[in-house]
Amino acid sequence: MRACKCSVLAMVIGSIIPVSYANSLIIDGKLDDQAWQSAQKIETFFQVVPATHKVFNDKLNAQVFADQSGIYIGITNFQPEHSRQKQFNLQDGFMQADFNRVYIDFSGDGSSAYLFAITLGGGIQDAVVTSQRTTDHDWDGDWQSAYHEYVTHWSSEIFIPWHSVSFSPKLNEQGLATIGLGVQLYELESNHIFANQQQTLSNSDFFINMPKLEVQVPVQSQLSFVPYITHQHHFTERQGKNRELDVGFDLLYKPAHNQTLSVAMNPDFAQVDSDDVDVNYSAVETLRTDKRPFFTQDISVFNVDALQDTKLIHTRRIGASSDDGSEMITPIDGAVRFVHQGMHNQWGGFAVRENSLDNAVGKHFYAGRYSYRAANWRTGVLATHVERPWLNRDAHSAAWDSQYQSETWSVQSAFLLSQIDGEEKNTGNGASLDLGYQFSPNTSASGKYLRLNRHFNNRDMGYMKRNDWQYMNLNFSHAVNINNNWLTRVKHVYDVSYEANTDGLKLPSKQVYRAELMMSNGAQWTMQLDHTDKGWQDNIGADSIAFELPEAVETRVLYVSPYIGSFSWAASIELDQEGLSGHAQQYALDMTWMPHENWNIKFNNFYRNGDGWLVANKRNQITEYDRRYFVNTIEVSSLLADNLELSTNVQWSVLEAASKEIFQVTEQGLVQRNNLDTSFVDKGLMSQFKLRYRLGAYSDIYLVYRRGGRDIVSLQRDNAGEQGWLDGVEQNWTRPDEDSAIFKMRYLF
Template identity: 25%
Template sequence: MPSIKAEIIIDGKLNEKEWQDAQVFNDFYVTVPFSLEPTPHKTQTLFYSDDSGLYVAFINAQDEETRDRRKHQRDNLHQTYDRNVVVIDFDNNGSTGYMLGVSLSNSLIDYTITNENQVDKDWDGEWFARTSESDENWYSEFFIPWTMVPMSQQEGEKRTIGFSVSRQIRYLGNYVAFPKVTPQRPKFLSKLHKIQVVKSNPSRVDFFPYVVANNDFIKDDSSFNAGAEVFYNNGRGGEISATINPDFGQVESDNIVVNFSPRETFYSDKRPFFTQSQSMFDISLDWYPGFELYSLLHTRRIGDAPNYDCSRYSLAEGGSNELVSECEDNQVNSNGIDAAIKYIQLGEKTDYGLFSAFESNENFSEGKDFFAFRTLHRKDDHKIGYMVTHADKSFINRQATVNAIDYQYLPSSKIKIESLAMVSNSNEDEAGFGSRTAVSFNPSKEWKYGAEYYYFNEDLNINDMGYLWRNNLASYGASVNYTRTDFPEDSFVNNRSYNFDYWDQNNADNENLNEFYTFFFRQSFKDTSSLGINIFAKGEGKDDEITRGSLEAPFIMQDAGHRLEFSYHSRIYGFWQYQLNTAYEFWDYYSFTNEAKRIGGGFSYTPQDNLRFWFRVSHGTNTNWLTYINDNHYGTFKQIRSNMNIGARWYPSEKQELQVKLEMLSFRNQKGEGWFANSSGFLVRKNQAEESINIGNISFQIRYKYEIAPLSNFYFVYTRGGGYDFDDQANTSKIIRTTWREPEGNRLAAKVRIRF
């Protein structure tokens, strides 16, 4: 087959002759909101392919005064800009899609899409896009190399791919797309448009060395770290990647979280090796943004806190008290990683992958080893997969394995059925079992229905290598959603949606814990502002989480309660935009009630397209905040909680980004009163005061980023922050001042990661 090589220069100017021979797509329809009306602005997409990759161009008709040229961070998908987006399913099998987008300001987004419509921003690929403008239109131009991701081999002289193209129009608050699909609907990947392109699947090797230099001002200590990652795409659907001493330098700080609940806070991974080519191993469920129900392979377990057993160094074991003290005083929060390797192979009907990682030994501890295998098979409208994970924690004599089978069935364009079954085993615990089954039905563009059932028995434990919100759970629920988009032209409303959920929560023995009713109302206006109202109510029930498995009192009784929330996001007024939110909740514990109030808001100021400031604040109170102290011992407190988040982001040039961010938290809980639960689960006063819980936390970061080349970056980062406990005399101002003056962490880091 003769070689085809285009001479297209990616500059946003569509002046090459190849565009005259490109396929043309003009039929765009409004998909957000899902009205399916013809696009209000003419939009045209050109599509061309050669032996190097795919070329996509957009011609976007739009008046100059309505165009949005503001720059934004990479992967900022959830705020509105003027943007063009391409989604490609290279294997045309509905397993994985790649979403690539460029805004008018040349800011980029790239996401993976799995499980039909589940998007993940942690992946970054090598691709190129630029924009340009004329009086009548603005233009974008994409180049997507065949080497960006591994692809399965296909028979025939052409490759068939699935694709969609869309355009976000900020001043209207709309997305228009071809074909009539959106990831906001339950079925997306399986409904992409099919197109034949030049067949090319070249091999490629990418080598990523990295160097990090750190200076700790508190310990007066400097450190130097280096490592490397290599990715080899064999051109036949296989990719092997390996790392030695993988990049562990986090240049993005996690948000401040104060968690007194029995449940672990879920943090996503930002380390490059553990985000690239990782979608094969992704069996997870987000109930809503920020709330993960489960994830079978949670890569932040790798390099997490080491396992310690200081009793090994006691006198009884031939050690000494000094060794025990040294062990207790020298524990670290993260474990180094010696090496990791993964291999994936994509086929026409079957994919599989292997994953392994090996931690290094730390003082007074030994590293853990992690292994995973995953396979996925497709036949007609069915997908069935299998995954096994194994964690070897020899230092504490623990071996843990999880086996899982997942299944998806798409009998029609309106119905999706999916199921998961998993079994956990270890040398310390009884075998555990968990399952989930969900059905969604979309009879029309206005109506959506869903139903789900979960069962996790009390022995299910996937947390050695994965994440599970809680076990001992048997719950079912249903939801109904109605969205209206057909408002008259003179109406100020763009779209309006109503959502009602019912949820019945039980433990694994089918003892009822509670019933929940929620009503969500969302309305978007044609000026791009929006408001939301949430009403949450529950009946009489039991809280079996706060008790932490107490045998004396395994649950606490609760009477009916409710929560009300209101939020409003304004349109852009010149350089300004603001948001407001408030919430009120009432919980009855029979012996007392808790009334909680919260108000928050913020604004952003964008004096130039490349400069943005933001300020967000919230303040809340609880009359009787209930928390666990120790076994069957609880405390209630008068709570005052204040948060503030301020920052600025500046883009001096196309390749540079400077961000300054400060987050502060004051968490005051005073006038504590002690309680215990009787055998019936009712709280009884202990007639004793409880020590106050006053916490201050602060996180400050200055981060400079310079893009040397795609996927090659230099970072210079200063971080300062930490948390402290305070007495009752400390007000919010003192808590913040003291935490700033006496930080737990005060570090400067320089990092460079280059692709060869």
């Protein structure tokens, strides 16, 4: 809850009306303060999911005004009590309630936007929306919200301070700034969305047709200081490091709205949330997100979108394990970043220096970005540099990316370069093109092309699934809106891919048909049929040579129950052909129980059983396994009291792999090997119990307990499955690799 003096103006479409308010405005969701009496009203809303574009004047209305402090949005939702779903969720968690979502393009030019959402129940989400219409929920902003219930409706109130985001005000001749504002209601009972614009993020003209407002943005500067302290106690032996104390700070200075200087000393890189158990035996690295504050601010400035998650900057590389393998997390001495966002020119850079530890294993990271933006297009360059003294290795990468957006066309391109200097010098290149066309709000098509040559390597700071790769894709989707008693929309998706390496060797690629049904009661059905054509597998791992895989067919059916009520569930079944001659069955069941509006309990289960799982055991040797894989996750989240949150996450997995056939990979094909057994069992457990007391934006007290472990054991094929699953997980609990408690406090001054 926040009180502020409102003394400057109310905001209206196309003009500014000066208003003076004698009373302070309280963010309580009631919308009964005097300031709202002269705010601009938004009363016309469209149904955008399904995209019938039917006009509604009785679903919701919104009010907007601004003052020297920031921008205020008030939303009234006309939903009677019996049709509402009220539920709290942790920040950025899944919203299983009716909620309001607000998109704000502070620059008014589509260069980026920010998302703010609040549920009936007090749960919130916030995110950065890039110019490519991708959403990054890792960003957490400084803003306030509240809701209030009445018999005939409920209302929400959102306040976003000017200093909470970086933007370049787009001024007209009168000195007023143009901003874009999208307001939505998600009606959980029907899964329908109503908005003040006819576009959603899936439409190429989302930014172009976002409703515009004119507002006076005050000239401001800001200085923020966020110190933190973290104390971690390990209950398992850690080579004399059973207790760890970290103290540091983040300093942020904004001389203007469009300029930000961030300096961090021993920065707040202590991430209290554990990663999920990662059971990955493929050659493709698992892509992790990053919630560390230094890297989530102004993230859209450094964003270059290339296909298949190809990134020149993947911030989880920074502060990761040391080059000599002695540390899982490398301490960071300092970091600095500066960003300038002009009306047309945008540039920024950052530098991060890891601690050298005892033998110069720390790395140094540098990045610079410049882009130019006009009305519907943007172009720019990004360069990165990484120094790795312990490996005697320097890595460089660069990208030139461009984007064009119209009401029907969407074009994104990127040309990539990499160079590695070390014992050997390698220079690589790549290109990415994403072309989309929107026939109507319900019909669209796209074509994609990605090429990375065999010497392209961006992994010192970036991420890629693989190199030596050509990927092409055609996609067509068409939705039919149906208004009857049981069905509201049917969406058809056709997806065709082709893959090869840069020598032209054809790789397995998929052709997909998917039908999505939205039911009138809020339930959803998805039916999917995949065909993978015959091709060469050249990326199984262990630097093995290529071998040919047969064609395969996969079928999947998914059902999601209506979200209304205290219990909901989703289930799927999948029948696949896999490997050389195997078959697999896959089942998933996710259940959510909400015994109280402040409590949410999720019980998720995944099981896959098949006899064609291929893994590279060593160079040019693969095994086809008969395997069973089970993952169970239990998540509990609750609001115990005002600003006091509890979250619990327990995840355990069991992989039993009994070797079926073992092959030597040769140039002539696969040669079966006898008298070998590579069977194994992989058991993992991760558990985390977290209390969070919210003191304000970037101000929290955390108390976290973590416990878990990973156990991989080789065994004879005949012994696979002998040990009970729970017995194996019990060993991970009683003899853990991780057993620690963390106390962390940070505070924004």
